[in-house]
Amino acid sequence: DTAVSQTPKYLVTQMGNDKSIKCEQNLGHDTMYWYKQDSKKFLKIMFSYNNKELIINETVPNRFSPKSPDKAHLNLHINSLELGDSAVYFCASRIAGVLTGELFFGEGSRLTVL
């Protein structure tokens, strides 16, 4: 039973389209994240939610909109896709309030914008 699962695993789409990635965790964690990993493997935090509340919002274009319907789910919607959005997007979760806590990652969603 996968702890953090993301769908879809692969996304190929045209510039200008809108797409969504979904994430679910069954670990009972309150805190969830979206990270973007570029072609050079650099990992950058995008958003973090704690119990459905947005707590970290890095300098991400407004075209990216996260949504957390409940604490076990965190979705990412991207409008008007651009070439530079091509990357692997990772969802992660963590126990809230424990700064030494481990991040649990999903397997990633590879987005390719043509």
Added chain:
Amino acid sequence: AQSVTQLGSHVSVSEGALVLLRCNYSSSVPPYLFWYVQYPNQGLQLLLKYTSAATLVKGINGFEAEFKKSETSFHLTKPSAHMSDAAEYFCAANPIYSGGYQKVTFGTGTKLQVIP
């Protein structure tokens, strides 16, 4: 702002040789530090972490790391490399005082190649 530096984007070692992957942090107050490993087409998984309880930390798969405050370092080592260790390794830091926000910052990663 907190930053983590990993020296060497690529490291090659022979099978059976010592593995040394370098990580330095920049904050004046030592953060909590982590090493994660990423195998091809997978998410990251925790290898080990420093929580200020002990400076020498042992992790999974024979890896260990030593926290050195004087050098602001948290280098990852393994005495004898195995082919299965080939992967991308990330050092990460979480400030001790983060205003309640659990913001983990990652280094740029080091790709470990193991030569048979």
